[in-house]
Amino acid sequence: MKLSRTWAMPSPETFSIKPIRELIERYLSDGVWxxxxxxxxxxxxxxxxxxxxxxxxxxxxxxxxLDFLKSLPADSVDGILFDPPFxxxxxxEAYQGFGPADTTRRFYSSRKREAAxxxxxxxxxxxxxxxxLGLGAKNGMELEEVLMVNHGDQNDTIVTVGRKVAPKLDFAxxxxxxxxxxx
Numbered sequence: 001m002k003l004s005r006t007w008a009m010p011s012p013e014t015f016s017i018k019p020i021r022e023l024i025e026r027y028l029s030d031g032v033w034x035x036x037x038x039x040x041x042x043x044x045x046x047x048x049x050x051x052x053x054x055x056x057x058x059x060x061x062x063x064x065x066l067d068f069l070k071s072l073p074a075d076s077v078d079g080i081l082f083d084p085p086f087x088x089x090x091x092x093e094a095y096q097g098f099g100p101a102d103t104t105r106r107f108y109s110s111r112k113r114e115a116a117x118x119x120x121x122x123x124x125x126x127x128x129x130x131x132x133l134g135l136g137a138k139n140g141m142e143l144e145e146v147l148m149v150n151h152g153d154q155n156d157t158i159v160t161v162g163r164k165v166a167p168k169l170d171f172a173x174x175x176x177x178x179x180x181x182x183x
Contacts, residue, residue: 001143003148005050005149005150007151007159008149008154010154034050034072035081037065037085038051039052051063051065056106062097069118071115078119078124082128084108122163123163124161125164129158130155134162138168
């Protein structure tokens with residue numbers, strides 16, 4: 001796994017931050033890419049499907065990200081740009097007036113689970129946030145790269161690049177584990 005750290009000015013448009021934009025450009029490939037939280041993404045033209053709950057940010061869809069992801073078939077996309085609001089405060093700011101603002105932990109875990117579900121085996125998820133979890137190993141993901149972008153005395157933006165290497169692990173069914181771990 002590659003780990004790097006750099007400095008850049010912050011921006012509410014995460015993908016416009018130069019080192020983050022450059023990382024995405026390295027991974028963005030042919031195939032079907034989606035962005036469930038597109039806002040004013042500089043990559044709207046590169047994604048087959050874009051979504052933002054706020055209709056001010058035109059995407060191919062304007063619905064809750066969870067509903068958007070649930071509308072896609074399993075194993076149907078090659079890549080995901082996943083840049084949700086980083087904190088409960090940002091959830092309220094971004095979506096106030098467009099339905100209930102879910103500020104619980106469930107907001108992130110349910111959307112990450114659905115993002116992993118629609119990602120094809122071998123597909124890439126580029127996830128931005130304040131932690132390095134990405135979509136999570138329990139969702140079948142393996143980290144390939146982590147970029148920490150320092151913004152001075154503010155929170156860093158952490159970008160993870162994960163590859164789907166296994167189906168979602170069901171920890172309630174231990175009999176599934178030996179199958180997944182066998183080469």
